[in-house]
Amino acid sequence: MPDNRQHAKGEARPQARSVQARRLRLLATTDLHMQLGGAASGLSRIASLIAEERATAAREGAICLLVDNGDALQGGALGELAAEEPARPHPVMRAFAHLGYDVLGLGNHDFDLGLERLEAVLAQAACPVVCSNLGPVRGVLPWLVLERAGLRIGVISALPPQTAVWNRHHLEGRAEARDIVAAAREAVQALRLEGCDLVLALAHSGPGAADALPGAENAALAVAALDGIDAVIAGHTHERHADPSVPLVLPGANGSDLGVIALEAGAEGRWHVATAALRPVSAAVAEDPALASLVAEDHARAEALMARPVGRVEAPLHSYFTFIAPDRALALVAAAQAAALRPLLAGWPEAGLPLLSAAAPGLFGGRSGPLAYADIPAGPVALRHLVELQPFPNDLHAVVVTGAQLGDWIEHSAGLFNRIVPGADPVALIDPGLPGHDFDVIHGVACEIDLSVPSRFLSDGSLRQGGARRARRLTYAGRAVMPDQRFVVAVNSYRSSGGGNVAALRGAERLDLPGTGLRAALAGYLGGAAHDPLEQAPPPWGFVPLPGARAWLQTGPGAQGHLGELAGRGVEAAGIDGEGFLRLILPL
Template sequence: MNLCGFDYYSDTSDPSIGFTRTANLIRAARSEADAQGALVLLCDNGDSLQGTPLGEWAVEPENAPHILMRAFAELGYDAIGLGNHDFGLGLETLDRTIADAACPVICSNAHRQDAEPSWQDHAVFTRAACYGEQQVALKIGVFSVLPPQTAKWEGHRLHGKVVMGDILTCAAQKVTDLRALGCDLVLALGHTGLGPTEPQPDLENAIIPLAGIEGIDALIAGHSHLTLPGNAHDGVEHVDASRGLVHGKPVVMPGAFGSSLGVIDLAINRTENGGWTVQDHRTSLRPVCPSKSGMSSEPVAEDPDLVKLFAKGHLEIRRRTAQPVGQTDQHLHSYFSFCAPDRGLVLTAAAQAAALRPFLQDTPFAALPVLSATAPSKFGGRAGPRFFTDVLPGQICLRHVNDVYAFPNELRAVVVAREEISDWLEMSAAVFNQIMPGQETTLIDSSRAGHNFDIIQGITYQIDLSQPSRFDASGRLIDPAYRRIWNICFDGHPIAADQQFVVALNNYRANGGGHFPFVDRVKPIALPILPFQRVLRDYLSGVLPQDPLHQMPYPFEFAPIPGATTLLRTGPKARTCIAELKKYDPYVVGEDDEGFLLIRLTL
């Protein structure tokens, strides 16, 4: 939920994002359509309720009706699709929010088991449109789908209450249903990205085979935070990335955080039997800021009506996040999380362990060593070159806690042995490209999510990037001979096959997020609800004691690859910290066309 063009973690404005700016693009696009006598349908494609501190304020009962639902009403939205993160605050909160919506909220493949759903299965709109000199009535059907994995990722909130169905099976049925209802056009709101090109059961990113279903006329994609049209999907089978076409059908994917407005223009024609068909189509993205790095001098102006609507919450969040919680004598940043010690990750790992230890006392797990797994939550990537943790030494405020750990996750714990640890780390190391001498490439595989790079504090290990990845993005073993992780040690000694550990981790990973292959083989430990950001706040304030993991050696290092170099893609502010990369003989190449700083590392 990036309603304002503002970064609450650094307490500074951010001209590259924000619904207050997207709103101006919406009003302008609507005016253009009205001038041409064109019919307009305005939709949201999910994950709009969570993601910044303002989202948590918005769902407090005393702040009802929900400010985003009020904004959607102000702008005349026709339909709202749900995304996986919209379930992250729990069903009671989601139900209450949906009750404030002035238009249909749709989720076609989420089926409520314990009560009537607050969302709709689909929506049908009958709208007047100009066809030549005639006014005609068009019947437009809309359905919405999201990753079925949501039921696992949010299993602690949804188990026994919501079942998520397969995207493609659901979509095929919805097309049949909507056509049977007499719909002339069918729009798919797909909170799902571009992944496999052929149909498979339970796909997380299903847009390509989804677009291949006969009877869908246009699609809105999402979830992966990438963009379409654009070069992010160049060369993908069945995709015309420059024109925004998948299987020849118009698709827009407008990034994330309110950074762009996606527009699909359809020209329709009568068929011989009196129906309608799409004769021509055009897709486009309209960014709120021409430069993704936020350095443009001419971002889109903020919509004054929405600025006024969001003002109370905006000021309250700035006040709350300024509250002091502790001190740090270290610079906590994530510019080098993938190659050098990240003190913010160490802090988070130690806080998790400190919160967990009291719950292990007087249990069968009390004598087991405690490890702690954590991953960067702000690492640039698809969110752009400003999206990094950056907390200077000195006073720590609540906004800094959110900057170090941005996700509203909860603490979990599992019991693992060496095999599970090895698979865990192999899947984590899959975020890297294979590095070979004389073949310079970027360090990180852009198709992998950076928040799946878990480090496990309390052990040490080497990562050999000259080897191929052992697992693919779905957690499938590619080849048993592929192995990047070596020399896994605890307390300076190799881990025995039967040695067990307790690992503190977040609910997303424990519930199967990231498709890590160890999840179904480990023993979970029951814990009460322990929100991560509260755990981190209590650790910084001294409520929780300093944990031994805080002083342990940093977990990983790269195995040397003589003659090999790679490019680290990071934020421009990393220039001030480059001494931390001394072991790699760093060389600053410059900035790329997205504003990322490129640093050559010698491995």
């Protein structure tokens, strides 16, 4: 492989060198999702911490490297602005250049707007971009050698191989993904042959297990266990985690933390980690005025864009109770999807099949915190509200499934809930290890979910040993759904491309229809006068009554203004917990 793909720009491979630096301070951000400033977190506040850490490194005579670990290019109002005005210089790349980043890694969401758009943005990067397990991507290196103060520092980067599945509609036939650990092992070997003194890994992947299986989505601990790796920056799962014994840091998300790893060289030149820590960001951390000024115009333009009116709603929409009660917001998304799909089916043989619509919550708290819920008042609706309902720029797709596949699809979604035993103390209703955005609610059919039995499927889509069927009395138009009955289902591109590991969809037929953005479909529906028949469908699901069983649910504190919707169900508000969530106790 040519040297210009392996070494930082403008740096020739030295024939002889004198290693003088004995300390290295590694600073890292991850999962920024375009959060550059204007809040109690974000890059403009992290910038102040970066300046402090660089000053510390200077006092210690240490090399200081600043890296980003992916998922910086999509999310929030600035993400919408960047998509709306692709010809303008990208605000994230301008911010990274201003702060003097040394290396950028890629995350799965960086591919959400397509390969061409990603490559155009990366062409604006003022530093090298690395991805070791997905490519080819123009302008992206498989690994990198940085020369700093006589040290040769190797950098590798990897992201979930599932990225090629989640963005199949963008990447199929154009880019391939490899296993994280296998690609990292190969890159480390190449870098050690290059004479690197130490190797740093940007693993846009959750910690996972130290013995991660091939193809694992979360494998940062397995990367850290590889011979030749000196430090790991993890990401993807939005956790806050630091462990100097591994050594690994995972600096949260949305600009919540700066990750810091301090490495020192021993007497024999072997590097070890002195500290690995997180520096949290809050309103008490001052914004960097230069960076805030740099993106001020972008923020103003983004705010104006997000205020653009698209329609109105007659009742409040929110996601506080999405896991325990019918969700008007999900029902609206489902109806908009169906309304956009009906004219596209005209002339297709499948147009005569029953039309259903699958919708999953986009904001549901969890690792994103107690403020991460949709909460839209009745009245005018603006673009910012559509982003609450659809945080990611997915397209509308359509699949054809049988009644048997439909039942298994619902069973997979029902795996989000823990098993509940009547008579026991209240337990968590939701399994925190499972993402809420995989809870598909199929509108147009109805069923009951029995939480007294174990879930049927594991999160990877495999059949759980001893797993029973939770979904009971699945009906369409008041009649039992037959195993061989066929349905067309409106669904987002993430799910139809394999996101969420729904085994039932692996054999489903996908209809090759014209691409339509889900937000555009939702805006069109809110701005129109016609209502889709799916709005009149019965509630899609409910729990099988379990006398004597109780569970607790974390939701946002904003739910206190909507508790009247749960009147008569015996739900108790148990106050705000230590994480800032409102805890509800509910009888089943």
